[in-house]
Amino acid sequence: MHRRSELDQWLSECATRPISRRQFVERALKLGLSVPAAAALLAACGDSDDAGTTGQSAPTTARAGTLQGRVQILVGFGTGNAPAQVPVQEALAQAFMTENPGVTIEFLRVPSEARTKLTTLIAGGEPPDIVMPAGLYGISLFVDQDVWLDLGPMAERDGISLDAFLPETAAAAQVTNYFGSDAAGIVGLPVGVHDHALAYNVGLFEKAGVAPPPSDWSDASWSLEGRFLESARALTVDGAGRNPGDSGFDAGGIVQFGVGHFFREGVFYGFGGHLYDAGSKKAQFDLPGSIAGIQFAADLVNRHRVQPGTTEVASLGAGASKGNEEQFAWRAGKLAMIDMCSCDIKSPYGTDVPFEWKAAAMPAGPARRFAFLNLDVGALVKAGRNHELAWQVLKYFAVDPVAERRLAYESYGAVPPLKVNRDAFVTGIKADLPAVDPQVWINGFPSASPENESWFPAFAEVNDLVGKTFDQIIGGTAASQAMPALQQAAQAKIDEWFRTNTLPD
């Protein structure tokens, strides 16, 4: 009853003065409104927020009760199956089913090896209808196998524009290398996005008397070859407290590194490196930027000695599995700066860390300032049996503001891609982890790019080649030698792809 009166008050407010979408969403959550009810109210209140509209107000209530059938959602191409994440997904599905009694939504939870399962199901004639959340990398693996339904036509028909989403996520969802830059092809609707920022150990910077990295993403002085490298040098010490470059510096006895858990691909892109150019259909590993970029990444390890190489990483990380050694080292205070994904904030990288850490902007390379963008989408399987119903369900999860907010942040722990929900991550993290400033990650979005997980021809094979070549270069081979060879091998694979496949028009 208390709720009732609040609701009445709100409705009357709506009638008398416009209510912003953001305020609406906050109120709706506080009142614990059911999702379809909230959507209906939103339609009733109208919106005065010009931060982008979804183009339609109540996707489910408009067709309430008329939808029939079963939709299976495969979860496992990334996150989504952890015990803590499941209840929200189930609750949202339940709400949809309550409004549409003829519909059954099933979650097919694949704890591991989702790729094998999806392949077998499709080849075996039992495909799921939706795959959600699907990391862009996983999507890219299947793009040229004609697995994903192009959502462009249905989006256009229903008036759903990708403008409703953060521009970086929209661009990623369009897979321009495949559909073409003019086409309106959409491989999936964004349901969660992460980007990367720099995290630094406050105490180590203070102790070394070095100015901390800026949180301002437009700070031009914070560059890879400039202040970043200097800071890293000053923060790398050997057992006797010497820095690289000091006489007598013991490169074999480094006890603290200026930078770790810092991805070579990021440096590569910062120097203007690229993987593929759709116009010329050529691999881009022979670009000066590509070569210089990966060389600098290798130099950080081998020449400047500010970042640990594989053997040092193995030694620094004790008792941790592969991939977690640097987490260990970070928590032990042995790394002054790391790349921290927004997805890592709630992991041991960011939680219960025994020292004070802060977030900062990624340093800029000579060509651009680059941060990784990791996008999760909800995609429809082309081989699925009921595209229309699956589309309705996907729209509910990805476009309905209330549902999307809960799904993206509460369940996946990500930044909701809908523009209208873009504050959810900040408010959420501020509430859960007051010491962290989530705005730094939000400010990083204009610099973030999904290039490393975006499809191009022979995606899987070329990525394997790139990985191996980069390993070699970081291991000591000169980029000027290894990259031309990579260019040749990669181009061969790409040409082979064009011989046996064609792009859709």
Add this chain to the structure above:
Amino acid sequence: MTLRGRERGVAYLFLSPWALGFLAFTAGPMVVSLVLSFTDYQVLDPGSTTWVGTGNYRRALDDPVLAHSLRVTLLYAALAVPADLVLGLVLALVLNARARGMALFRTAVFLPVMIAGAAGGSVAVALLWLWIFQPRFGLLNHLLSLVGLPPQLWVYSTRLVVPSLALMSLWGVGRSMLIYLAALQRLPTDVLWAAQLDGAGPWRRFARVTLPLISPALFFNLVLDLIYALQTFTQAYVVTDGGPGDSSLFYMLYLYRNAFTYFDMGYASALAWLLFALTLALTVLVFRSARSWVFYEGSPAGR
């Protein structure tokens, strides 16, 4: 019906469960995969399949990555198989003794086999062996330091990764030990008594009496260990994923990548049948040699 005829009928009857299963679930798929190896079948796009004849096989013979993966696999087999055979036998002999607590030790040695398959297990196995192999804090380097030897990089080293994985496989020695134990339990003790009375020392008794009598178990373990070693996949996939670089890229890992990452099921099928041919050749060799050292008491043809 003649006695022979009856025996034949019963033989087929007893074989029928296997025959049914084989025909229903295995024969078809095997034939299909053989046929697919002559095509460029893309598992998710069957409509585009074309016949390529021996193209896949010729490609395989020219594939340097494949040759490398074969070397990796053979090296691993050469290390892991003899080690497992010998260690399993030693443990079985020792743990077969009638002494207090042997049942406990047997359970302990078999414990890893009970863990090794679980997914929580294979991740857990990978994790804990990475801890054992850890260069700074790991158990192995700690032990080495106790005897004054320098620390090693183990699975982080391109040289040592394959031997390290072979060492890790020894952790599952309980499986072959169990088979030896079953054979040892059936040893006809009268022969052993007779040997001892004749004055044969323990080594003689072992080499001349015990070993031949359990040779079928040894033969079995050899054949199966060999087949499984050539098909090693899980350790490579979970622990190293072929790394560092490609130094632990096992044949099966490369095959799996072709099938489920590149979706080139035609090529993967060809690789599978090539491995089959190799395994068959090696197995036939072992079978041939078996005539001279495997001793059966109760086979119809003495074979």
Add this chain to the structure above:
Amino acid sequence: MTAPTAVAPRHHQLAVARRWRLAVVYGVALSGSLFAVVPVLWMLSTALKADDVVFSVPPQLVPTDPAWSNFRTATELIPFWRYTANSALVAGVGAVGTVLSAALVAYALARLRAPGMRVVLALVLATIMLPQQVLLVSQFLIFKELGWYGTYLPLIVPSFLGGGAFNIFLLRQFFLTLPPELDQAALVDGASHLRIFWRVILPQSVPALLAVGLLDFTSKWNDFLGPLIYLNRTEDYTLPLGLASFQDLYNTSWNYLMAGTLLALVPCVVVFALGQRLLARGFAGRGAPGLTS
């Protein structure tokens, strides 16, 4: 006739030799067991760590504040007991099927003569020589056509149809070691082959049958790929699938994962211990100790 004094030193020698042998036996047994068990102890140590301690530096071998509650939490975060029951069903029924049908087929291969036996043996072995990954899609199609997708049938039925080449081959090898006189005596008495199989061969083969049963139970208990491909409802999942959900792309709950894995071990250990008891009973009366070395 040896003088009494010559007998005493012989006994003494034997006693000393016996003690040495026991020392060696225990030495090897202990080292083998340590090699096997120490990693398991480390799993236990991880299982007992609280969330924030799992990755502390330096790693604590013995957690200062053992969180035994992790075991309970692990069983609460996922429907652990349900998964255990599912695993027990698949592994238990499957192992029984395997033992029975593999023994039947192996007996035929070892003891009975008929044209084509060699071919059958070759085919049996051939099925393990071919990597199973390439058969995955075809087999899935077959099971799907039968309507078995989403059920336990693809996991259990093949056990009753031969139980796998490994087990057939193992039992065949074992049956070959049994003296043919046993069969022949029974045959002369007019027994049918089925009777011989059931009454004569099987009782003699208890250790091997137990080995097959234990290995098969363990392997089915831990099977991940089979349930992953053929099950599609979370409530049907077996333990390995359930435990895998502790591992996420961004985050793994190592402590709960280890706790769950250790708990999942318990039924296997129980089954093994029971099997050992039966093995040992078969051992009684088999001869004097120490003769096997």
